[in-house]
Amino acid sequence: MSAHDFEGLLQEMIGLSSASVGASVIRHALARRMAACALPDLHAYWAYLNEHRDERQELIDCVVVPETWFFRDAEAFGAMTEHVRAREYGGRPLRLLSLPCSTGEEPYSMAMALLDAGFAAADFAIEAVDVSTRNLAYAERAIYGRNSFRGTDLAYRERYFEACEGGFKPHDRIRRQVRFTLGNLLGPAAFSAWPPFDVVFCRNLLIYFDRETQGRALARLGGMLAADGLLLVGPGESGVPSLHGYASARRPRAFAFVKAMAVQSVPATPEKARARRPPRPSLPPMAESRRLPPSAKPFARRSAPVELSTPAPSAAGADLAAARLAADAGRFAEARQIAERCIVESGPSAEAFYLIGLTCDAQDDETQAIGYYRKAIYLKSDHREALAHLRLLLQRQGEEAGVRALTRRLGRLGEGGDA
Ligand SMILES: C[S@@+](CC[C@H](N)C(=O)[O-])C[C@H]1O[C@@H](n2cnc3c(N)ncnc32)[C@H](O)[C@@H]1O
Structure with missing residues (x-):
């Protein structure tokens, strides 16, 4: 029995990743709870936790970060x-x-x-x-x-x-x-x-x-x-x-x-x-x-297979997968750089344009994002994510006809359910 087992338990119970708070925070919490329960070691505490469900709550109370204040990020x-x-x-x-x-x-x-x-x-x-x-x-x-x-x-x-x-x-x-x-x-x-x-x-x-x-x-x-x-x-x-x-x-x-x-x-x-x-x-x-x-959620899959409009060399495919991973992690500048390099080296592709659009979208550059989503759709008319994002941006701009057209297209693809 080690502190890792408790880290795993906390992750299972409340999603806490020990990397986010630091393993020492969890170790301190364990030490405090063992002292409070007068238990000699982690083995004894593990058994106690399993027998006393209320103790789980005590442990949770010890590890959570309560930091907050009025009108935080006003x-x-x-x-x-x-x-x-x-x-x-x-x-x-x-x-x-x-x-x-x-x-x-x-x-x-x-x-x-x-x-x-x-x-x-x-x-x-x-x-x-x-x-x-x-x-x-x-x-x-x-x-x-x-x-x-x-x-x-x-x-x-x-x-x-x-x-x-x-x-x-x-x-x-x-x-x-x-x-x-x-x-x-x-x-x-x-x-x-x-x-x-x-x-x-x-x-x-x-x-x-x-x-x-x-x-x-x-x-x-x-x-x-x-x-x-x-x-x-x-x-x-x-x-x-x-x-x-x-x-x-x-x-x-x-x-x-x-x-x-x-x-x-x-x-x-x-x-x-x-x-x-x-x-x-x-x-x-x-x-x-x-x-x-x-399946209808645009970004539901974390590591979606990369779909290209035309068969692309596998190196470009791998690069675009890396670009998507970077975008997934919020590293938009890196994602954009990779996608742009792919276009230069392997030619245009829907996925590359879509990913660049996403980076513009993340930086609130609506006009550029719309342009890139349109390019993605031009190359791959059933690119669901590009269609969904373009529709949202057009909706914001009051382009009702465009929104209706995209809703119809998404509907035909079987993803217009919430529209
Ligand atoms: C840093 S505070 C954030 C409070 C407030 N939302 C803010 O931004 O100021 C984090 C809170 O998340 C709570 N928490 C942690 N895991 C949770 C979970 N799985 N479900 C609900 N609350 C959780 C903790 O108890 C803690 O009070």
């Missing part, structure tokens, strides 16, 4: 309010999720931002989920010290908090907007009964997962997010969603994404959005989220 909250203002929800309350919510700063910030934007309490409800009972207890107690208030603009604290012993407490009208639940994003059948969410904050969690687990997490989140919902991740993981069926929502520094295949209606213009009032409270039943089968 642009994300602006992106949330703009997104929901620009859409019609038929008068029903908005459903928002903060997972992981840690000690509560994130979901309470969501509530403050929505109230500031003119939404009434009855207009929205926030579910907040975390795998740590310790963090959730802190969130429910809701007394926050200096560390939770960072940055210089703390005007919100004057409006929404009262000073108390030990720090500041959010007003009840903020706390009532948030419901906390213990939950594991990767747990068996977690959250499958919950209706879809209009906005999901899943920030600073994917960084603790390995690549395979990130894919599973995003698939799970995809099932929880409404077809035209907004997903927000942290800056350190912003390269991940576009590899798993999401596309950038074009909100600078917000790290916001929408489902790449979820072309619903063309989003409201900013003018319409500004004119729109927050939704009124009334409660028609919510539709079940329409899920795409994994």
